[in-house]
Amino acid sequence: MKNCVLYILIxxxxxxxxxxxxxxxxxxxIALLVKVLFSKILPIQxxxxxxxxxxxxQIRLPRIIAAILIGASLSTAGVVYQGMFKNTLVSxxxxxxxxxxxxxxxxxxxxxxxxxxxQIFAFIFGLVGVAxxxxxxxxxxxxxxxxxxxxxxxVGSTFSSLTSLIKYLADTNDKLPTITFWxxxxxxxxxxxxxxxxxxxxxxxxxxLYILRWRLNVLSLNEEEAKTMGLDTFVLGNIVIICSTLMxxxxxxxxxxxxxxxxxxxxxxxxxxxxxxxxxxxxxxxxGSAYLLIIDSFVRSLVEVEIPLGILTSLIGSPFxxxxxxxxxxx
Amino acid sequence: MLEVKGLDCGYNGKVILENVSFTAKEGDxxxxxxxxxxxxxxxxxxxxxxxxxxxxxxxxxxxxxRNLIWKDRAKIISYIPQVFSSMxxxxxxxIVLMGRTSYLGLGSSPSKExxxxxxxxxxxxxxxxxxxxxxxxxxxxxRQLVKIAQILxxxxxxxxxxxxxxxxxxxxxxxxxxxxxxxxDMSMTIIxxxxxxxxxxxxxxxxxxxKDGNVTEIENPNENLTETYLRDLYDIDLKVISLGLxxxxxxxxxxxx
Numbered sequence: 001m002k003n004c005v006l007y008i009l010i011x012x013x014x015x016x017x018x019x020x021x022x023x024x025x026x027x028x029x030i031a032l033l034v035k036v037l038f039s040k041i042l043p044i045q046x047x048x049x050x051x052x053x054x055x056x057x058q059i060r061l062p063r064i065i066a067a068i069l070i071g072a073s074l075s076t077a078g079v080v081y082q083g084m085f086k087n088t089l090v091s092x093x094x095x096x097x098x099x100x101x102x103x104x105x106x107x108x109x110x111x112x113x114x115x116x117x118x119q120i121f122a123f124i125f126g127l128v129g130v131a132x133x134x135x136x137x138x139x140x141x142x143x144x145x146x147x148x149x150x151x152x153x154x155v156g157s158t159f160s161s162l163t164s165l166i167k168y169l170a171d172t173n174d175k176l177p178t179i180t181f182w183x184x185x186x187x188x189x190x191x192x193x194x195x196x197x198x199x200x201x202x203x204x205x206x207x208x209l210y211i212l213r214w215r216l217n218v219l220s221l222n223e224e225e226a227k228t229m230g231l232d233t234f235v236l237g238n239i240v241i242i243c244s245t246l247m248x249x250x251x252x253x254x255x256x257x258x259x260x261x262x263x264x265x266x267x268x269x270x271x272x273x274x275x276x277x278x279x280x281x282x283x284x285x286x287x288g289s290a291y292l293l294i295i296d297s298f299v300r301s302l303v304e305v306e307i308p309l310g311i312l313t314s315l316i317g318s319p320f321x322x323x324x325x326x327x328x329x330x331x
Numbered sequence: 332m333l334e335v336k337g338l339d340c341g342y343n344g345k346v347i348l349e350n351v352s353f354t355a356k357e358g359d360x361x362x363x364x365x366x367x368x369x370x371x372x373x374x375x376x377x378x379x380x381x382x383x384x385x386x387x388x389x390x391x392x393x394x395x396x397r398n399l400i401w402k403d404r405a406k407i408i409s410y411i412p413q414v415f416s417s418m419x420x421x422x423x424x425x426i427v428l429m430g431r432t433s434y435l436g437l438g439s440s441p442s443k444e445x446x447x448x449x450x451x452x453x454x455x456x457x458x459x460x461x462x463x464x465x466x467x468x469x470x471x472x473x474r475q476l477v478k479i480a481q482i483l484x485x486x487x488x489x490x491x492x493x494x495x496x497x498x499x500x501x502x503x504x505x506x507x508x509x510x511x512x513x514x515x516d517m518s519m520t521i522i523x524x525x526x527x528x529x530x531x532x533x534x535x536x537x538x539x540x541x542k543d544g545n546v547t548e549i550e551n552p553n554e555n556l557t558e559t560y561l562r563d564l565y566d567i568d569l570k571v572i573s574l575g576l577x578x579x580x581x582x583x584x585x586x587x588x
Contacts, residue, residue, distance in 0.1 A: 083419070086418045087418065088418065088419075211437070211438040212437060212438065213440075214435070214439070214440035214441075215432070215437070217421070217425065217429060218429050218432050220417065220418065220419055221415075221417055221429065222412065222414070222415055222416070224376075224381055224410070224412050225410075225412060225415055226432075227380075227381065227401050228379050228380070228381070228401070228404070228405060228408075228409060228410035229405055229409075229429060229430060229432045229433065229481075229485060230401050230402045230404070230405030230406070230432040230433025230434075230485075231401060231402075231432050232400065232401050232402070270419070270420075274420065274421075274422070275419035275420055275421050276421065276425055278440050
């Protein structure tokens, strides 16, 4: 039954994938799309204008791949953190990765760096944020898990203040709008180069978590139980933090801050397939991809001027989350 | 066999118990008795490896446990804490299967064989009807039985429990203890903290009395755990009464007003 859900989600994602190619300022029918795609491997005569190729491969394909990768990454990071911290209200940002990335990007924009450097700064400062949280919380003797959460909030808030400071100092005509727009999160300017940039860290994060996913169940129990049942919670906890941070930092570095998805999608997935990570992890990744792809398709087709993706994910995410909470309370 | 030799234990740099030595053999049920906050849980956590001893050694089957990794430790000694639950809505069978963690490779999940072992434990504890229920929604007594099933599939020969009958109603306490008795009969070893001297009389092969940082070992508590010891242990007036039941002598401990 539960494998059935996975197959359905894979098919669903494929359908959304195909449909989303056609959506946008320049409409492309599915028939044409299929023809164009196959023309890359089969000798089909080109009967369409060159602009179709550009729209599909240069503009839409990178954006769609980015939505799939980022949707999967943020949701997966959320679902593994929720287990590790034994709290369903935990999101991928909990250890300060997004706040760190936001600061890194703002700083790079402030210093007039180019796009590549902005991404590298965002990525590195995301890692720095989590590293700070991690090493400070090791000094908190009481309880490492609670220590991480508290220090994470503090580190996050420190980076947010620094970001505000940069915004305050930034040139209001040019840099401030760029920073503000970056922080809202968007996939509108993604290129194939960006995809290459994030593919490696996302793979490095996703694959170990996928392999170790059954053990995440044990990690979600009380720590003393998990240890005496034979799980090295320290080692697995570190792997989870490293993997989630790589995926989230990579995502945020090319898309900006996209909120709520790492909180809403794990909840929805748990309602559909239950808490067992064996099925929950792939379900969450697929559902996250589908969700972000749908929302991004709306973003680029709904109104004349494109709304930043991050605004829409939280605008839809928070009421949807309330709906899920009410529903699960009743069930 | 578990051997504790000259153990000093505690936490946060504070020594709670000093120079503790005792052994627990196959078929032993060791009852830890003492007032609240006297160090029963500290001793238990040190034995299972959750706290690092300040001094002394703990041997299991003549092997020093100090440097054991969790995976190897879990195969020889298992632990039921005072409080346990799950934030998430796992099914009982999933919870029991987690007891197989130490036997599974890094990337694997429970096999058909692991499932059979889990089902056998579930049937042994007569909780087959609970197998597809949500663990976190069960009553305290049912949850305790599920936890025992999980410990059984872990297949460690030594079980350490912190007040296993706490929060259980009278019938569930008895059911629980009878299951533990069966484990003893299969020559496993049980070490448990308890607040009921009666349990030491009825099931204990050994009692450890913990007071003021010291541990007194008493063999065969049904014979040797006297009123004097208990009065001294709890600092209240009490009476130990022998009941003349059919074939065996039973004792109960009652407070005196």
